[in-house]
Amino acid sequence: MAGKNILVMHGGGPTAVINASLYGIVAEGKAHSEIAHVYGAHGGPSGLMNGTLIDLSSMDDSELVRLRDAPGSAIGTGRDALAGHYPAMVELLVKNKIDIVMPTGGNGTMNTCALLQEAINEAGVDIQVIGVPKTMDNDIAEIDHAPGYGSAARYAAQSVGEVCCDVHSMPIHIVVVEVMGRAAGWVAAATALAETCGQGGPDLIYMPERAFDQDAFLADCQRIIDTKGGGVVVASEGLHYADGTPIVEPVMEVERATYYGDVSSHLSNLIIKHLGYKARSEKPGLLGRASTALRSESDVREAEEVGRAAVRAALAGETGKMVGIQRIPGDVYGIETNLIDVERVRMIERLLPDTFINEAGNGVTPEFKTWAAPLVGELPRFVSFL
Amino acid sequence: MAGKNILVMHGGGPTAVINASLYGIVAEGKAHSEIAHVYGAHGGPSGLMNGTLIDLSSMDDSELVRLRDAPGSAIGTGRDALAGHYPAMVELLVKNKIDIVMPTGGNGTMNTCALLQEAINEAGVDIQVIGVPKTMDNDIAEIDHAPGYGSAARYAAQSVGEVCCDVHSMPIHIVVVEVMGRAAGWVAAATALAETCGQGGPDLIYMPERAFDQDAFLADCQRIIDTKGGGVVVASEGLHYADGTPIVEPVMEVERATYYGDVSSHLSNLIIKHLGYKARSEKPGLLGRASTALRSESDVREAEEVGRAAVRAALAGETGKMVGIQRIPGDVYGIETNLIDVERVRMIERLLPDTFINEAGNGVTPEFKTWAAPLVGELPRFVSFL
The missing domain is CATH 3.40.50.450 (Rossmann fold)
Incomplete structure (x- = not known):
């Protein structure tokens, strides 16, 4: 043969x-x-x-x-x-x-x-x-x-850990980091592991499994500003309101495709406009799935x-x-x-289970971290005097 | 003593x-x-x-x-x-x-x-x-x-090299990667070294040392779409028109600070609206100076x-x-x-010299690459059949 x-x-x-x-x-x-x-x-x-x-x-x-x-x-x-x-x-x-x-x-x-x-x-x-x-x-x-998930998760977690070091060096702004994942918040959730890098990790994580509430978001951010002077927010690209509408406006419809604005810049603009506080948006996007x-x-x-x-x-x-x-x-x-x-398996989309998302809908549970840690691997622990 | x-x-x-x-x-x-x-x-x-x-x-x-x-x-x-x-x-x-x-x-x-x-x-x-x-x-x-420059340059160059591999895997969009550098295009220019990663590097690089011309930009992008189906554009955060106005609208003025929109999403929106073609924006931002x-x-x-x-x-x-x-x-x-x-040294801002920018103002000269290569170090060369 x-x-x-x-x-x-x-x-x-x-x-x-x-x-x-x-x-x-x-x-x-x-x-x-x-x-x-x-x-x-x-x-x-x-x-x-x-x-x-x-x-x-x-x-x-x-x-x-x-x-x-x-x-x-x-x-x-x-x-x-x-x-x-x-x-x-x-x-x-x-x-x-x-x-x-x-x-x-x-x-x-x-x-x-x-x-x-x-x-x-x-x-x-x-x-x-x-x-x-x-x-x-x-x-x-x-x-x-x-x-593919473990690497995207590691990229997001370590990058957010590093950004936390940057932001805490001079806590004068809220930095919103947008991560990929469409309807699923798995990658966003993994950034919670950045706490092992030594700067506390992201202050807030918003996942698309929970409807986005603008008032709650602004109150969350105000609390970070009041208590820490600045901080790091992680947002999934797929955030939407309770009625299913994306939180970002459509930029343009080309044939059957609709193009939306960036979630990270939308959220940082909300902080600037409503809280009168400095905010930055970072959106590594494709870098997060291409990083070797x-x-x-x-x-x-x-x-x-x-x-x-x-x-x-x-x-x-x-x-x-x-x-x-x-x-x-x-x-x-x-x-x-x-x-x-x-x-x-065909055409089924598996989202984060409720047991992995905290009650406030702005972070993860210890159970999720235990589950995700071996997939991400050990992260570097950074020296700091802050 | x-x-x-x-x-x-x-x-x-x-x-x-x-x-x-x-x-x-x-x-x-x-x-x-x-x-x-x-x-x-x-x-x-x-x-x-x-x-x-x-x-x-x-x-x-x-x-x-x-x-x-x-x-x-x-x-x-x-x-x-x-x-x-x-x-x-x-x-x-x-x-x-x-x-x-x-x-x-x-x-x-x-x-x-x-x-x-x-x-x-x-x-x-x-x-x-x-x-x-x-x-x-x-x-x-x-x-x-x-x-600090060599590391920011290496981050941008390798990341863009990786994004080139991602984009050429399925050339259905133009990806605009925004890099930091305010009035100076040194980091943007360094992404030209991504060509050594094996996918040709970025197709276009726009630096703030040259006034931004929207028509020339759209013509450049159309050419990439026509010849390659998709590609990678690098844009400096500090791009402005000939009269010095930033190409992005101010989002908000808070006290003496003015906050502008993202250059990358502005440019990708231009591509979507004017050329009717898919475009993405990526803005690693702080990740580029915090990456270890x-x-x-x-x-x-x-x-x-x-x-x-x-x-x-x-x-x-x-x-x-x-x-x-x-x-x-x-x-x-x-x-x-x-x-x-x-x-x-005090208060002097050193910009890219003319000899480092190509005639069209959308890329660098071989002289720049020779200058920058040892600062960035050797980049990985990726296998591809594309």
Whole structure:
């Protein structure tokens, strides 16, 4: 037998460790003689549609290790509307002699897995589908956490810890740091761990799981000003009022897309206008999912392991499954991978549970910090006389 | 003799290496028996005014090394209006038995050095003033570059290199990254070095040394969209029109301070509204001067050396001088410190010279890259198939 061919397709925005999962797939593929080639679809599913496949198994080992540490998606990723194209995709998989397809992404991508599996079944061909989870937002269901989250969380936590040192050097303003995460506050919540850096961490954290109350926000900020002279506020990009309206005005509608202003500058402007106090806004945005220097070690390791587990699952004959990450119970942090039917994951958005958000809705619980700490890893502790 | 006492006072915003200079002062002070104590003024000059001095020379060596790597200012910094207070400061220096005062900061702080020296001369007391340069903006005159700049430049360059990888993974938008630097484009210019990361670097860089032309900007962006589908634009926070007006509207005036909107969101909104194309804005802001992970090695080393040189200058009897950094001519990068009369530095803002900005005013010259590369240090080169 000639050996099986794997095709990896990236979907949605990159994470800091999407290439680590890709590395795991290629490295594990090269370790099994049953795998002939590992290909990457250039630019996501469109790479399959237009025949641009990259042979990753031909990489030499030194280059392969560097792949693990590259930001962005080294093969490109896509956000294509695939409805109606699944039968054509199956034909192209057959034509390109692909035996195993590995869509890598979040909830939407797991929906792609399910629809692709249906089209494969209808075509009656022998192609396996193994989903590889990936999202910095951490909103994939059925898993303890998603590859990509730990690094985004570490970036946000350490950066906020450093900003706290800066702000407490001269407490003359409130600094609002906006973090990504859309409807889910997982990354915002993780900034609470910045307290271990030695300056108390952020004073307030606003997550989209709680409706935004402008009066409560301004009262919270006034209290920080009165007691500390200045401080650090973390806000999720997805904040909205109780009726679901985003707290930022739409800047422009272009075709079906609506563009909103920045949450951080909106909040800092509120402080300036209503409290008459200095405020700054910081929005690292894409820097938070592209940073290589602030990746979480466990995240890199687990992302690779998820890729390797996907190859082993394929060799075991599995299909229509996503590789999961489950935490091993006990006091010492450890994970194991498992396989989850993609039907149980597709299009479900997992938000922060109530037990992780404090009563005032402006911070997290000790339970969340215990949960998140091993994913972020130990943060540096900074010397200060303040 | 009992030994001399040094007082360090930080002024203005912190840099990533302000504590490295402080470390250099304390370490060099401890190495000379002629120095009894090194104190830090808590919160800048106001620490002297209200008697809050921190004895840094009592730190043990392991803690002292950690001081070198702390973000923010470990003793606090100030932006106090000192006019009229200089005679009182001199009295307090005498009362606290301070023999050597080391204001650490930028052009404004060197003006403080000059005014303090005048007050000392008028009082007829024997106190030495040695200025220690510090600014991420790199706008101090008479020196090759300022401690703090290399790290801010490295942060901006590597972050933009990583964002380039992210954007080229799915080129569906223009990303505008705003960097600090007020009237000086030194940090913005340094992002050109991101090209060595392997994705071509930023497509456009706008520096405040050139008047902003909205039509030229939109034409530049349209060209990037047409040729590449998406890309990365770097903009300095200090951009203004030919008449000197900032390109962003004032949000609010509070007492004498005017608060402006963000340059990055203004520019991304222009792209959305005028070109009908997706655009994002990222504004790492304070993260860029507080990051410890992306500090430049040469910057850390030189900041420490500037602190050590300040102590040696004081022991040699110098006063009214700022420690300078001069580049040793030749192909191999090296610096030496010298002493510069603070009169030659005070209140002068050094901008990018014309030879460092390209003709179109939207990028830098090869000459700038050659100049900046050793300050930033080697950047990681990322694997990509795009």
